Amino acid sequence: MWFNVLIGVLIPLAGTTLGSACVFFLKNEMSERLHRALVGFAGGIMISASFFSLILPALQQTESLGSLSLLPVGSGFLVGMLFLLALDVLIPHIHLDKSEEGPKSGLKRTTKLFLAVSLHNLPEVMVVGIVFAGWLFGKENISLASAIVLSVGIALQNFPEGAIVSMPLRAEGMPKHKTFFYGAASGVIEPIGALMTAFAAGLFLPILPTLLAFAAGAMFYVAVEELIPEMAKGEHTNIGTVCFAVGFVLMMALDILFG
Secondary structure: OHHHHHHHHHHHHHHHHHHHHHHHOOOOOOOHHHHHHHHHHHHHHHHHHHHHHHHHHHHHHOHHHHHHHHHHHHHHHHHHHHHHHHHHHHOOOEOOOOOOEOOOOOOOHHHHHHHHHHHHHHHHHHHHHHHHHHHHOOOOOOOHHHHHHHHHHHHHHHHHHHHHHHHHHHHOOOOHHHHHHHHHHOOOHHHHHHHHHHHHHHOOHHHHHHHHHHHHHHHHHHHHHHHHHHHOOOOOHHHHHHHHHHHHHHHHHHHHHHO
16 A cells, blocks of 8 residues: 555656756747746646645545534635745745745755745645545545546646746756756655655544645645736736646546546
8 A cells, every 4th residue: 555655656756857857858948928838737736636636525524514614624724824824934935936035045046946846845745645644544535546646636737847947947057957957856855745744644634634624725825826926927828827727627627537
């Protein structure tokens, strides 16, 4: 069973690595239109996965509570958003459009960009780990198929993020092999953190619905704070909106058909 978990947590890393490999195939600088499309697609995947793979299972697990299910699910969601808000304020990083910086520090710009994507990956770490813990420890409405589908969805969402961290570094003059390394390395936290989260979540199965909602809130924060404003800013906003819809429906379809 743990072998299945290992395979599942490695799938998102594959998405990040493939996205980072775009530096070998695209021009040195990512076009504005492509950037909007990738950000919109990633945002659609995140919002859809948060609802269909996290919030709905959390509500199903607490349906015996009736209307009181709002308490564990709603509080978990809010705490997840506040947790990411605190990290966003405290960790020095650059927003993915590079127009704003987080807390001032002496860190290099490349390090801040790396931290930005690593910060974005943190909710995905929790999501994958918590869902696989639910399957591993016998929660009836979380199957191996649904956990794998979620990992595939996260991998699809990670593809744009891998490109978004590697392409700007290439545009600043960094060699291609080094930008690829930075992009791929930003996703290494995911399988390691997901395994640790799966083990830890297994110790807290009674509050698994709250943990699922917590992860959903963290993902919502990243999408609402960073991805959606970025796709809707400046020119070429329509392409971002269309790709958001495509990402949302694609993740919904995966969850319904295979979850």
